[in-house]
Amino acid sequence: MAFKENKKLPHFEEYIPHLAYDSVIFGFNGRQIKILLLEYHNTGLFALPGGFVKRNEHLDDAVKRGLKGRTGLDNIYLEQFHTFGDTTRAAPEVMRTIIEANKMEIEEGNWLLDRFISVAYYALINYDDVHPIPDELSDSINWYAIDELPSLMMDHEKIVEKALKTLRENLDKKLTGTNLLPPKFTMKDLQHLYEAILGEELRRTTFQRKMLGTNILMRHEKLFGGGAHKAPYLYSFKTIGDG
Amino acid sequence: MAFKENKKLPHFEEYIPHLAYDSVIFGFNGRQIKILLLEYHNTGLFALPGGFVKRNEHLDDAVKRGLKGRTGLDNIYLEQFHTFGDTTRAAPEVMRTIIEANKMEIEEGNWLLDRFISVAYYALINYDDVHPIPDELSDSINWYAIDELPSLMMDHEKIVEKALKTLRENLDKKLTGTNLLPPKFTMKDLQHLYEAILGEELRRTTFQRKMLGTNILMRHEKLFGGGAHKAPYLYSFKTIGDG
DNA sequence: ATATTATTGTCTCATTTTGTGACATTAAAT
DNA sequence: ATTTAATGTCACAAAATGAGACAATAATAT
Numbered sequence: 001m002a003f004k005e006n007k008k009l010p011h012f013e014e015y016i017p018h019l020a021y022d023s024v025i026f027g028f029n030g031r032q033i034k035i036l037l038l039e040y041h042n043t044g045l046f047a048l049p050g051g052f053v054k055r056n057e058h059l060d061d062a063v064k065r066g067l068k069g070r071t072g073l074d075n076i077y078l079e080q081f082h083t084f085g086d087t088t089r090a091a092p093e094v095m096r097t098i099i100e101a102n103k104m105e106i107e108e109g110n111w112l113l114d115r116f117i118s119v120a121y122y123a124l125i126n127y128d129d130v131h132p133i134p135d136e137l138s139d140s141i142n143w144y145a146i147d148e149l150p151s152l153m154m155d156h157e158k159i160v161e162k163a164l165k166t167l168r169e170n171l172d173k174k175l176t177g178t179n180l181l182p183p184k185f186t187m188k189d190l191q192h193l194y195e196a197i198l199g200e201e202l203r204r205t206t207f208q209r210k211m212l213g214t215n216i217l218m219r220h221e222k223l224f225g226g227g228a229h230k231a232p233y234l235y236s237f238k239t240i241g242d243g
Numbered sequence: 244m245a246f247k248e249n250k251k252l253p254h255f256e257e258y259i260p261h262l263a264y265d266s267v268i269f270g271f272n273g274r275q276i277k278i279l280l281l282e283y284h285n286t287g288l289f290a291l292p293g294g295f296v297k298r299n300e301h302l303d304d305a306v307k308r309g310l311k312g313r314t315g316l317d318n319i320y321l322e323q324f325h326t327f328g329d330t331t332r333a334a335p336e337v338m339r340t341i342i343e344a345n346k347m348e349i350e351e352g353n354w355l356l357d358r359f360i361s362v363a364y365y366a367l368i369n370y371d372d373v374h375p376i377p378d379e380l381s382d383s384i385n386w387y388a389i390d391e392l393p394s395l396m397m398d399h400e401k402i403v404e405k406a407l408k409t410l411r412e413n414l415d416k417k418l419t420g421t422n423l424l425p426p427k428f429t430m431k432d433l434q435h436l437y438e439a440i441l442g443e444e445l446r447r448t449t450f451q452r453k454m455l456g457t458n459i460l461m462r463h464e465k466l467f468g469g470g471a472h473k474a475p476y477l478y479s480f481k482t483i484g485d486g
Numbered sequence: 487a488t489a490t491t492a493t494t495g496t497c498t499c500a501t502t503t504t505g506t507g508a509c510a511t512t513a514a515a516t
Numbered sequence: 517a518t519t520t521a522a523t524g525t526c527a528c529a530a531a532a533t534g535a536g537a538c539a540a541t542a543a544t545a546t
Contacts, residue, residue, distance in 0.1 A: 018259045018298075019360060055261075059328020059360060083326045083362045085302020117262060117302060119326045119360075187523085206505065208524075228514040229522035430494085449534060451495075471543040472493035490545070501534065508527080516519070 009104065012111045015052040020118045021063050022050040022084075022156065024163035025071070027127035027143060028180040030189070033196045034143040035160065036070065036132055037150070041140070042101040045094060046150045048159060049141070050118065063121050070133055070141060077124040077179045081166040083117065084155060090115035091154050122163040124179045168198060178237065186223060186232040187211065252347065255354045258295040263361045264306050265293040265327075265399065267406035268314070270370035270386060271423040273432070276439045277386040278403065279313065279375055280393070284383070285344040288337060289393045291402060292384070293361065306364050313376055313384060320367040320422045324409040326360065327398060333358040334397050365406040367422045411441060427477040429466060430454065 025036040037046045049070050053062040060078070067076050092113040099106045106112065132141040144150065146164065151157070171194070180193055191207050211217060218238050222231040268279040280289045292313050296305040303321070310319050335356040342349045349355065375384040387393065389407065394400070414437070423436055434450050454460060461481050465474040 016261045016360070019262060053328070053360070056330055056358070058330050059326065080326060083302065083323060085296070085362070087299055087301050115298070117259070117296070117362075119328070203505070204523090205507085205525085210504085222513095224513070226513080227522075228512095228516090228520050230512040230524080231514090232523060446534070447494090448496085448536080453533085465542095467542070469542085470493075471491055471545090473495080473541040474543090475494060488546080491543085493542095494540080496538090496540100498537080499535090501532100503530100503532070505530070506528085509525090511523075511525100512520105513522095514520085516517100 009099070009106065009110070009112065010052055014054055015111075016055055017111045018114055018116055019053055020050055020116045021053065021059070021066070022048040022118050022120045022159055023063055023067060024048060024120065024122040024160055025067070026122060026124050026163075026167065026180065027130065028193055028196060029127050029143075030192065031196065032145040032147075034127070034145050035149075036141055037144050037152070038135070039140050039142070040098045040101060043094075043097050045098065045153050046156075047153045048156045059119060063119075067123055071125060071130045072133060073125060073130060078121055079123075079166070079170070079174070080119060080121050082159075082162050083119045084159060085117045086155065087115060089118060089154065094153055118159075120159050120163065122167060124175075126179050126182060128182060171197060184220060184234040184236050186226075186234060188232060190235070252342070252349065252353070252355065253295055257297055258354075259298055260354045261357055261359055262296055263293055263359045264296065264302070264309070265291040265361050265363045265402055266306055266310060267291060267363065267365040267403055268310070269365060269367050269406075269410065269423065270373065271436055271439060272370050272386075273435065274439065275388040275390075276407075277370070277388050278392075279384055280387050280395070281378070282383050282385070283341045283344060286340050288341065288396050289399075290396045291399045302362060306362075310366055313378075314368060314373045315376060316368060316373060321364055322366075322409070322413070322417070323362060323364050325402075325405050326362045327402060328360045329398065330358060332361060332397060337396055361402075363402050363406065365410060367418075369422050369425060371425060414440060421480065427463060427479050429469075429475040429477060431475065433478070 027034050027036070036049055038049055039046050049066060051062060051066040053059055057065075060080075063078060064074075064076070067078070068074060090113070095112050096106060099112075127143070132143070134140045146160075149157070149160065152160070178193075181189060187208055190211065191202055191204065194207065195202055216238050217235045220234040220236060223234050224231045226232065270277050270279070279292055281292055282289050292309060294305060294309040296302055300308075303323075306321060307317075307319070310321070311317060333356070338355055339349060342355075370386070375386070377383045389403075392400070392403065395403070421436075424432060430451055433454065434445055434447065437450065438445055459481050460478045463477040463479060466477050467474045469475065
C-alpha cells in the first residue's frame, strides 16, 4: 500500500474500506524478469505497489490509476489473477511505522490500520520506456530481479509467487501482444524472454518453428551490426489489421 | 446475495461493507451440468448464491459457510476465479424489491443498497447427495441446466460464463479429484462428464487412453447389470496413499 | 443351452506434433 | 579473401494423438 496524495493520508470517506489492490509489475531487461518494488524510507520495508479503490471507481480503473502514477504509462497490459483474503492481512504496526517514518500522525482506529482484502493484478510493461516514479509520501521505487528479491512485507511474497505462476500458465495463451519487449525484436530476444519467464532453457529451432507457426509475428527488415554472423530478422507482434 | 439469519437483515457492524462473494455451484446429473440458483419469492428474480464476509473471517471461509448453509456439505471443492468490480454492481431497487417482498423494511442508506465488489468462486459437488436448502429469509433454491438458465440479476450471467470458461480451462489440470461424480463411476460416466463440461463430443478410445495414461484412476470391480453387453469396470480417483 | 446384441477394453496403423541435429547462408572481423 | 559465429530452414526421429478394427463378454432372445 502506498499513498499518492502529498503528505496526506488517504481519507476514509473517499475509498472503499477494507479493500485494496496490489500490483506485480513485470519488466524485462533483455536478460532477467524484474518487478517494481517500493521501499519505505527509514523502515527497510519492501512492498508491492498497491492502493485503494475509490467509492465510485471501477476496480480495474483503480489499478490503472496506480500504475499511471508509478510508471507514467497508459494502456498497460493488466491481468487480475487472485484475491487474497486472509484474516491476517492487516499490518497496523507496519503501517504505523511507515507513517511515523514520514513524520505524520495516525489516530487509533484509522481505517488504514484495519484488515484488508486485496485484489492482485499483474502488469507487463516495456522496461525501457519507464522511469519509475517514487511516491511523494513515503517510498522509493526500483526494479528487482525476480530471483533476487528482498523479503517483502505481509503476504507479498506469496502474491509475487502466484503472479509468476499465473504468468507462466498464461504465457502461450495470452502473451500474444506482450509489452515486455520493445516494438521490434529478434527471435533470440523473444526466446530469451520466454526463458526468463519459464525459468528454463528452450531449444532454438523448436521455439522458432512454434513461434512462426502461431502466425502472430510480423517479419520486418534485418538487424545489422549484431556481430560477425548472419543478421537476424526483426519481428513485431501483429495487431488487428496487420496482414 | 441472500441472507441466512431469520428474517433479520445482516447487520453492518458484523460484515465488511461493499464486499460480497458469489458462488457458481456446479453439479452433474449424469447428462447435464447444472448450477444452483436462488429465486426470490414474488419477484421472479434469479441470482447466484452469495453472501457477505465477516469482519474477522477468511474470505474462503465465508464462501464455505455459505455453501454449507445451502447444501449441508463440508469439504467442497472450491476455486476462486475472478473478482468483479464494476461500479454498476449495485442494485438498490432489486434489493429493495426483494426485501419488501419479504415484508421487511430497509432504511435509506442501508449498506446493503451500496455498490458491491464481489469475489466469485465455483464449487463442484456431487449432485446426488445434495438437497439444496432454501434461505429462510427469501428464496427457493434449485438446479438449472447450464444451457437452460433463466435470466439472472445484475452481472450474474457474466459470472456464470466466466466460471464455466475457467472450469473448462482447468479441466485437465485441476479436476483430478472431482466431486462431480459419485465415488465410483464407469469410464463412460467420466466421458459424459467431460463432454458436458466441454460442450463437445469426445472420441471414446482416445479419451480412455488419455485417462488411463494420467494414472489418477483406480480400477475396481466390474459393474454388472448395465445391459446386454460386456460389463465395464468401475473407477475412482486416486487419493494420496492409494496404490 | 445356444445364438444374438451391444458395449467394453485393447490393439494397430495413420496422422500430427514435437525433439534433435544438420547444413547452407551471411554479416562482420581478421 | 578468409574466418567466425549466429541465423533460417530443412530432414529425420520420437512422441502424442486421431481413427478405426476386433476380440471379449454380460444380458437378452430363441
